[in-house]
Amino acid sequence: MIRFRLFHRKPVAPIDSRAFDLLCLTVAVVLGVHAPHLPLWLSAALAIVLALRWRQRRQSGGRAPLYLKLPLVALLSAAVIFHYGSLFGREPGAALAVGLLVLKLLETEAPRDARVGAAFACFALMTALLFDQGMLSTFFVALGLLPALATLRALEPAHQTTSLPRELLPVLGLLGASLPLALFAFLLAPRLSSPLWGAPDSAQSRTGLSDDMSPGEIGELLTDDRPAMRVSFEGPPPSEAQRYFRAYVLWRFDGKRWSRLDVPAAPAPVEATHDIRYTVSLEASHQRALPALDVPLEAPDEASLGRDREVLSAQPVSDTHVYTLRSALDYRLQPRLDESERKAGLQLPVGFAPRARALADRWRTQFGKDDSAIVRAALSLFHDGGFSYTLLPAPLGRDSVDDFLFGTREGFCEHYASAFTVLMRAAGIPARVVTGYQGGYWNHLGNYLLVRQANAHAWSEVWLPGRGWTRVDPTAAVRPERVRQNTAAAANASTGIAAGGWWLGMRNRWDIVNQWWNQGVIGFDTLRQHGLLAPFGMRDTDAGTLGILLAIVSALFGGLGVGWALWKRPSNDPAREAMQLLERRLATAGVVRRHSEGPQHYFSRAARTLPNQRAQLEQLMRAYLELRYAYDEPPADLLKNFRQAAKDFRPRRMVK
Amino acid sequence: MLATFRRLQDWAERRLPALTRYKRPESLPIVLHRRRVYIVPTGFGAAFTVLLLVMLLGSLNYANNAALLLTCLLGAASVASMLIAFRSLHGLRLNAVRQGHAIAGEPLTFQLVFQGGDHAHPSMHAQIGDQLALFAASAGETLVSLDLPTTERGWHPLPRMKLWSNWPLGMFHAWSWIHPDHAVLIWPRPETGGPPPVLPGDDEQRHRLHQGEDIVALRDYRPGDPMRHIAWKSSARHHNLLVKDFEQPESQEEWRLDWRQLSQLATEARIARLARWLSEAEAVGRPSSLWVPGEEIGLGHGRSHYVRCMNALAQLP
Numbered sequence: 001m002i003r004f005r006l007f008h009r010k011p012v013a014p015i016d017s018r019a020f021d022l023l024c025l026t027v028a029v030v031l032g033v034h035a036p037h038l039p040l041w042l043s044a045a046l047a048i049v050l051a052l053r054w055r056q057r058r059q060s061g062g063r064a065p066l067y068l069k070l071p072l073v074a075l076l077s078a079a080v081i082f083h084y085g086s087l088f089g090r091e092p093g094a095a096l097a098v099g100l101l102v103l104k105l106l107e108t109e110a111p112r113d114a115r116v117g118a119a120f121a122c123f124a125l126m127t128a129l130l131f132d133q134g135m136l137s138t139f140f141v142a143l144g145l146l147p148a149l150a151t152l153r154a155l156e157p158a159h160q161t162t163s164l165p166r167e168l169l170p171v172l173g174l175l176g177a178s179l180p181l182a183l184f185a186f187l188l189a190p191r192l193s194s195p196l197w198g199a200p201d202s203a204q205s206r207t208g209l210s211d212d213m214s215p216g217e218i219g220e221l222l223t224d225d226r227p228a229m230r231v232s233f234e235g236p237p238p239s240e241a242q243r244y245f246r247a248y249v250l251w252r253f254d255g256k257r258w259s260r261l262d263v264p265a266a267p268a269p270v271e272a273t274h275d276i277r278y279t280v281s282l283e284a285s286h287q288r289a290l291p292a293l294d295v296p297l298e299a300p301d302e303a304s305l306g307r308d309r310e311v312l313s314a315q316p317v318s319d320t321h322v323y324t325l326r327s328a329l330d331y332r333l334q335p336r337l338d339e340s341e342r343k344a345g346l347q348l349p350v351g352f353a354p355r356a357r358a359l360a361d362r363w364r365t366q367f368g369k370d371d372s373a374i375v376r377a378a379l380s381l382f383h384d385g386g387f388s389y390t391l392l393p394a395p396l397g398r399d400s401v402d403d404f405l406f407g408t409r410e411g412f413c414e415h416y417a418s419a420f421t422v423l424m425r426a427a428g429i430p431a432r433v434v435t436g437y438q439g440g441y442w443n444h445l446g447n448y449l450l451v452r453q454a455n456a457h458a459w460s461e462v463w464l465p466g467r468g469w470t471r472v473d474p475t476a477a478v479r480p481e482r483v484r485q486n487t488a489a490a491a492n493a494s495t496g497i498a499a500g501g502w503w504l505g506m507r508n509r510w511d512i513v514n515q516w517w518n519q520g521v522i523g524f525d526t527l528r529q530h531g532l533l534a535p536f537g538m539r540d541t542d543a544g545t546l547g548i549l550l551a552i553v554s555a556l557f558g559g560l561g562v563g564w565a566l567w568k569r570p571s572n573d574p575a576r577e578a579m580q581l582l583e584r585r586l587a588t589a590g591v592v593r594r595h596s597e598g599p600q601h602y603f604s605r606a607a608r609t610l611p612n613q614r615a616q617l618e619q620l621m622r623a624y625l626e627l628r629y630a631y632d633e634p635p636a637d638l639l640k641n642f643r644q645a646a647k648d649f650r651p652r653r654m655v656k
Numbered sequence: 657m658l659a660t661f662r663r664l665q666d667w668a669e670r671r672l673p674a675l676t677r678y679k680r681p682e683s684l685p686i687v688l689h690r691r692r693v694y695i696v697p698t699g700f701g702a703a704f705t706v707l708l709l710v711m712l713l714g715s716l717n718y719a720n721n722a723a724l725l726l727t728c729l730l731g732a733a734s735v736a737s738m739l740i741a742f743r744s745l746h747g748l749r750l751n752a753v754r755q756g757h758a759i760a761g762e763p764l765t766f767q768l769v770f771q772g773g774d775h776a777h778p779s780m781h782a783q784i785g786d787q788l789a790l791f792a793a794s795a796g797e798t799l800v801s802l803d804l805p806t807t808e809r810g811w812h813p814l815p816r817m818k819l820w821s822n823w824p825l826g827m828f829h830a831w832s833w834i835h836p837d838h839a840v841l842i843w844p845r846p847e848t849g850g851p852p853p854v855l856p857g858d859d860e861q862r863h864r865l866h867q868g869e870d871i872v873a874l875r876d877y878r879p880g881d882p883m884r885h886i887a888w889k890s891s892a893r894h895h896n897l898l899v900k901d902f903e904q905p906e907s908q909e910e911w912r913l914d915w916r917q918l919s920q921l922a923t924e925a926r927i928a929r930l931a932r933w934l935s936e937a938e939a940v941g942r943p944s945s946l947w948v949p950g951e952e953i954g955l956g957h958g959r960s961h962y963v964r965c966m967n968a969l970a971q972l973p
Contacts, residue, residue: 115700115826119707122730126711126723133722142726149733152825156779157790174740174824178732185728192716522721561736565743566690569774595683 014109017058018161019154022147023114024054026121027101029144033128033137034098039083042095046102053105064106072103090130097124111155118151135517146171181557188550190543191526209287209456211248212259213435215400215414228437228455229291232448233278238293240439242329244459244471245291245451247436249308255349256400258418258433265307268469270295271335272328282321288312291436291451293327294471300325308432309333333461333469337430345430345463353401353422360426371464374427375472378420382477385409387416389479413475417458420474430463434471447534575627575639578646582620589651599624610651620645679816681837686750687773688819688832693745695738701827704734734827741830744780744823747773748793753814753838757963760845763803766814770798779823784815809844809927809970813837843966846932847925853911853933874898910943910955927969934969938962948972 027050035043049072053064076099077087084092101124104117125144128137149171154161161167229245237243250258275297282290290303290311299305300323303313311325337345348357360374367373386409393411396403401422404415417433424431438457440449459473533541541549583593591606603621607614623642627634669679697705708731715723751769758764768782772793782789782800791800806812820831874887877897891897913933918926930946937944937957945955946965949972953965 111826112700119700119704123707123711126715126726129715129720129723129726130718133720138722138725141722142729145726145730145733149825152827156821156823156826170824174733174736175729178729178736181735182725182728182732185732186721186725189712189716189724189728191719196713196717521725524721525719561739565739565746568747595685 013111014061015111015114015155016161018164018167019111019114019151020057020108021054021164022151022154022167023108023117023121024050024105026118026144026147026151027105029140029147030098030101030121030124030128033125033141033144034094037091037131038095038098042079042083042099046099050102050105063109069103069106072106073100076100076103094124094127094131097127114151114155118148121148133522135521138517138521142175145175149174181554184553184557185550187524187529187532188546188553190546190550191529209247209285209289209435209437211287211289212257213248213250213414213418213433213458214257215396215404215411215418228285228453229280229282229451230448231278231280231293231440231451233276235276237442237449238276238329242294243439243449244294244457244473245437246294246296246310246434247287247289247291248434249306249310249461250433250435251344251347253348253418253422255352255398258421261344263307267305267309268307268334270297270309270328271332272297272330274330275326275328277324277326279322279324282317282323285317288314288316290317290321290323290325292325293329295328295331295333297326297328332467334463335466335468337463342430342463345432346425346428348422348425353399353405353426355402355406356419356423357426359405360423360428364427371429371462374429375424375462375464378423379472379474379477382416382420382474387478389475413458416474416478417460420472421460424460424462432461432469434459434461438473448531450528574643575624575634578643579624582646582649585649585651591651599628613652616649620649679833679835681813681835683837684750684752686834686836688745688748688834690742690746693742693830693832695742695828695830698822698827698829701734701829704827708734734825737825738828740824741821741828743775744777744821745819745830745832747775748777748780748819749773750834750836751797753836754799755840757841757843757966758804758806759843760806760809763805764812764840764842765801765803766840768800768802768817770800771796772798777821779821781818781820783818783820804840806842809842811839811971812842813839841967841970843970844924844927844931846935847928848932850929850932852936853913854917855909855911873901875901910945911937912945912947912955914947915949916947923972927972931966931969934962934965 028047031043031046031050056064076096080092080095080099081087084095086092087096097120101117101120104113104120108114108117122145125141125148128141146168150167153171154167231245248260251261252259272295276293278293280291290300290313292309292311295309296305296311299311302315303311303323306312313321363374363377367377388410389412390410391412393415394408396408396415401419404411404419405423421431421433435456435458437451437455438459439455440451442449457473457475459471459475461469461471464470529546530541533545538545579599586593586606589606589610591602591609593602597605600621603617603624607617610617620642623638623645627638627642708727711723711727711730715721715727749771751771753766753768755764755766770777770780770791770793772795774795776795777793780791780793782791782802784802784804787803789800789802791798802817804812804815814836816833816835818831818833820829822829874890875898877886877899881899885899887898887900911933913930915926915930918929921929930948934944934946936942938959938961941957943955943957944961944965946953946968948968951968953961953968956964
């Protein structure tokens with residue numbers, strides 16, 4: 001009787017139109033979520049093929065002939081190669097997958113084809129998330145699972161077909177019921193510490209900060225959402241305005257590029273009043289700099305403190321690196337400046353930026369020896385001089401600083417830091433550019449600061465008599481939210497529809513949701529996973545513990561599910577329930593009620609087996625018979641008595 | 657391969673009865689409970705698992721949390737579908753078996769009476785060999801018709817049946833074996849042609865019965881009697897009306913079929929001949945009686961008489 005299912009060949013009947021409609025809907029959703037990154041002509045062509053096939057099957061039925069299918073597949077491959085230049089990679093792969101899915105519909109007649117199509121559609125839905133894992137697109141992709149699973153459901157025979165929305169409803173229930181388990185699995189599934197194979201696309205070429213800077217270079221970095229480092233503090237975290245992590249100090253300027261001045265020397269002296277200890281977990285940066293909160297007081301092991309209090313590791317950081325540091329938040333850095341350093345802090349290319357020099361000279365004559373006033377004048381120029389913050393500035397000409405200050409007036413932190421430093425040097429104030437990270441996301445759950453590549457920042461330090469090197473952030477003068485929030489918010493605000501205040505408010509409010517999604521779901525990585533149990537006193541949850549937790553949670557949900565599957569609606573017949581209880585008790589004494597055995601016969605059989613309880617059993621029998629057969633509506637106290645008697649009854653084995 | 661597997665299965669059923677406890681015949685009603693519902697992934701389910709693993713690996717490798725969330729959701733839904741598959745069988749109850757009559761060699765149609773319990777059981781399959789019946793059971797009773805191929809007369813126990821369902825996503829195959837302790841009686845196959853039964857000698861009395869015009873007796877009037885049958889003269893001498901009772905025209909002579917008359921034939925040939933005679937008598941409404949070893953059935957006609965005679969023939973040793 002048993003047959004291997006593999007050998008079981010049933011006569012293949014074509015799938016019914018409802019299943020086919022659902023499959024077409026699934027493919028349409030897949031096409032929809034992939035449309036944003038497919039070329040328009042390809043999306044349109046695939047949509048037309050899909051619509052034609054749907055109409056053709058509805059009218060005449062039957063699969064498309066081979067002489068139509070093969071050229072279409074060849075045409076699709078040729079089109080993908082023509083457009084992308086290759087069949088492999090993220091974009092061409094996705095285009096090919098969506099195209100093949102649409103073409104699969106042409107030959108879909110048997111349930112097996114439809115199943116393959118629905119499963120492949122699930123995969124194609126997932127690949128859409130490789131392009132955009134925003135909250136809305138994830139939501140739409142998840143909605144795409146509805147018709148896919150409904151197709152599978154409709155392929156099972158002998159269930160009543162209903163309207164299309166009603167076909168989707170049970171699947172929605174299924175997905176809703178499995179959401180808690182999915183969330184726990186998501187939280188606890190051990191993540192890979194390093195990818196098994198290359199990340200898609202250009203991610204490999206992305207690096208963090210570099211040890212030189214030319215304005216406009218880190219623009220791409222500012223839209224990179226990858227985490228750069230996590231910082232957990234002992235004691236309260238520093239205020240938002242103090243979250244400046246210095247990486248490199250750049251002295252030398254050649255008119256285009258700022259670079260380091262690598263002088264082996266003792267760290268510059270610092271007078272600190274208030275220090276803070278913290279631990280940094282730095283993602284692989286392939287750089288030597290270990291970003292440290294302004295200004296570090298000591299270097300960790302296997303790293304050294306440079307003259308300008310840059311913390312440099314002995315080796316480039318090629319893997320996640322954890323170090324503990326001590327920094328001062330209120331400090332006086334290098335109150336005395338020697339002559340060579342003063343010269344280096346005033347260096348400018350010869351003949352560079354004549355208009356900026358003229359402006360600086362004007363300030364110098366206006367404010368005399370008051371360096372702080374010149375700094376304030378430069379900041380108010382940025383604030384009121386029509387400057388704007390954008391991640392996509394117009395390109396600058398040969399004299400980048402003059403072009404920026406008097407021409408384009410748009411840019412991001414690098415432009416401002418570079419122009420400000422040049423202005424200061426022109427005015428005779430020693431100044432230098434500092435690059436690093438600023439801001440970050442404070443994780444309340446894990447109590448740490450998550451700093452992303454997008455938090456990369458550049459600012460200036462000017463040397464003021466009596467105060468030493470003082471941090472000045474000219475970008476903050478232009479766009480304070482760059483410092484308060486992050487780059488993306490600042491850039492959004494400058495490109496958004498400026499007129500509609502409510503629209504901006506909506507966008508800002510919505511941005512919080514995006515932020516939450518980005519931080520809570522997209523940014524949930526190994527480290528945050530390891531900090532998952534921090535509220536319960538476990539600082540570091542390793543993969544083994546996570547696995548055990550996952551097993552426990554799965555077992556818990558499995559138990560819940562089995563409970564649901566075994567659950568029977570309680571019968572509303574208390575007399576029967578009491579009788580069943582009696583039957584279970586008597587069964588332990590060896591008196592099992594047979595099917596179709598009347599109560600009277602059963603009780604007398606029981607009385608024969610348990611003769612010392614004969615009277616009790618006979619009383620029970622009379623009560624039961626009276627309850628069952630004497631009244632239309634048995635009196636409540638009779639029922640109560642019987643239930644109590646059944647509950648109290650314990651079969652006693654006769655001692656022989 | 658298949659034969660080896662079947663042999664292995666037979667051996668397992670002989671040697672490990674506990675493993676196959678629910679495949680032995682059992683009395684009705686049969687309720688599918690948790691200890692007799694089995695589940696394995698279907699081929700599609702296995703392939704889908706591989707697909708899920710690929711999706712999991714891809715999303716972990718690219719550290720794409722949205723894709724990971726989607727994969728987890730899909731995986732959890734697949735696992736949940738296993739519970740639904742189990743529940744679609746769990747609690748189903750076979751209340752009774754109803755069967756018709758069949759002659760050996762023709763398929764016997766019997767009906768399984770299922771009751772759904774407290775929840776619905778969509779997309780169920782009942783299977784005997786290659787024969788498949790689809791049904792959906794709900795709280796009420798559901799009749800499922802299956803055909804049983806027959807070869808020879810006599811009592812036939814119902815074979816083991818498989819109840820299965822791939823509901824809801826086709827990823828899990830849940831099944832249970834039921835083997836009701838129920839036998840069906842298969843009638844003998846009548847021979848295709850042969851002589852009519854030998855009748856007792858042509859005596860005069862039989863012919864007279866055919867005339868049908870003679871008044872046999874007078875009897876009391878019953879409402880509905882035709883007025884021209886009333887014996888007016890005789891009625892005048894009595895208190896009530898009398899009616900002339902005519903002998904019914906008897907076109908069909910009765911057949912007294914006797915096992916002992918066919919002593920020259922083999923047992924099965926005898927039974928086949930008796931069966932043919934019985935069915936010929938039944939076809940024209942001829943009264944018949946039957947004597948077989950162990951049972952004697954008096955004169956009668958009609959369907960129930962035929963069934964009784966055929967049952968007696970079917971049960972002959």
